[in-house]
Amino acid sequence: DAKTTQPTSMDCAEGRAANLPCNHSTISGNEYVYWYRQIHSQGPQYIIHGLKNNETNEMASLIITEDRKSSTLILPHATLRDTAVYYCIVRAYGGSQGNLIFGKGTKLSVKP
Amino acid sequence: NAGVTQTPKFQVLKTGQSMTLQCAQDMNHEYMSWYRQDPGMGLRLIHYSVGAGITDQGEVPNGYNVSRSTTEDFPLRLLSAAPSQTSVYFCASSYGGFSGANVLTFGAGSRLTVL
Numbered sequence: 001d002a003k004t005t006q007p008t009s010m011d012c013a014e015g016r017a018a019n020l021p022c023n024h025s026t027i028s029g030n031e032y033v034y035w036y037r038q039i040h041s042q043g044p045q046y047i048i049h050g051l052k053n054n055e056t057n058e059m060a061s062l063i064i065t066e067d068r069k070s071s072t073l074i075l076p077h078a079t080l081r082d083t084a085v086y087y088c089i090v091r092a093y094g095g096s097q098g099n100l101i102f103g104k105g106t107k108l109s110v111k112p
Numbered sequence: 113n114a115g116v117t118q119t120p121k122f123q124v125l126k127t128g129q130s131m132t133l134q135c136a137q138d139m140n141h142e143y144m145s146w147y148r149q150d151p152g153m154g155l156r157l158i159h160y161s162v163g164a165g166i167t168d169q170g171e172v173p174n175g176y177n178v179s180r181s182t183t184e185d186f187p188l189r190l191l192s193a194a195p196s197q198t199s200v201y202f203c204a205s206s207y208g209g210f211s212g213a214n215v216l217t218f219g220a221g222s223r224l225t226v227l
Contacts, residue, residue, distance in 0.1 A: 036216075043116075043202050043218030044155065087154065091214070099145065099170065100216060102154040 004088045009107040012082075018075040020106055022088030025069045031092045033064060034100065035073045037084040044087065044102070047073065078110045114138050118203050118219035125193045125226045133188040133222050135203030143206045143214060144186040148172065148199040149221075155202060161186055193226045200224070 005023040012018040024033065034049040048055055048062045050071075055062040061074040075082055087105040119134045137144065145160035147170075157170030161180040175197060177189040186205075190197060200223050204216040 041200065041221065043204070043220055044216070045218070046215045049215070099157055099160055100214065101157065101171070102147070104152075104154045 004090060004103055006086075006088050006103065006106045008104070009109070011109050011111055012075075012078045014080060014110055014112050015077055018078040018082065018108060018110070020073040020075075020086050020088075020108065021070065022073070023070045024088070024090050027068050027090050028092065031090045033062065033071050034089040034091060035060070035062065036087045036089065036100075036102075037082075038087070038105070039081075039084040047086075078108075080110050080112065082108065083110045084108060116203055116205055116217050116219035118201075118222045120222060121220065122223050123225070125190075125224065127194060127226060129193050130189070130191050131193065132190075133201055133203075133224070135186045135188065135219060136184050137186075137203075137205040137217070138184065139205065139207065139217065140183060141205035141207050141217070142183070144180065145170070145204050145216075146176070146178065146186070146188045147202045147204065148197075149202065150199050158188065158201075190224075193224075195226045198224060198226045 032049050032051050035047040036044040038044045047059050050062045064071045085105040085107050087102050089100050116137045142163050146158040147155040149155045156172045158176050159178040161167045164183050167178050200221045202221050203219040206214045206216050
């Protein structure tokens with residue numbers, strides 16, 4: 001399975017864009033990139049996922065490089081409520097590889 | 113919709129006791145799974161199920177049993193609790209499981225302490 005590398009922690013000013021990087025240099029052609037976040041001790045929350053095209057939804061944007069070896073999650077206007085641990089996960093469709101494997105993620109602190 | 117409901121939210125056990133963590137979802141999701149999360153760690157997969165009557169082991173299955181007799185329920189059983197099983201347990205479900213996007217919906221968690 002492909003592995004991901006994320007910074008341990010990041011800070012962001014409230015109202016500014018938060019850009020969270022993720023490296024997945026060994027990603028396979030059939031593996032998608034997923035982002036989840038976990039606020040305090042709550043259950044993780046799905047944010048967005050993509051294969052190779054950039055994706056956007058009401059929560060965030062996902063930018064995947066052309067070689068697919070890295071991606072960036074963008075929270076366009078971070079608020080204090082976006083303070084959380086953000087997990088970048090790569091996963092293939094089908095079979096036991098379909099399980100999501102969580103790493104330690106990036107702790108994002110949004111500051112006033 | 114209630115989503116994914118876990119009970120109990122908190123539980124204290126003594127070493128050697130048994131208990132069952134309950135997980136129920138009302139979204140008709142085929143895929144369900146159990147994770148544990150230890151302090152400062154990511155989530156680790158314990159067991160998962162791709163449908164009623166089908167279960168399989170995840171990354172850390174030892175000490176835990178599961179069954180899936182209905183689509184809605186996926187209980188996690190600790191047969192003989194050990195202090196190493198002190199953790200927060202999360203149940204998750206998704207529609208389509210492996211055949212689809214597997215976007216997980218998580219429960220609120222069950223915090224277990226084994227003395």
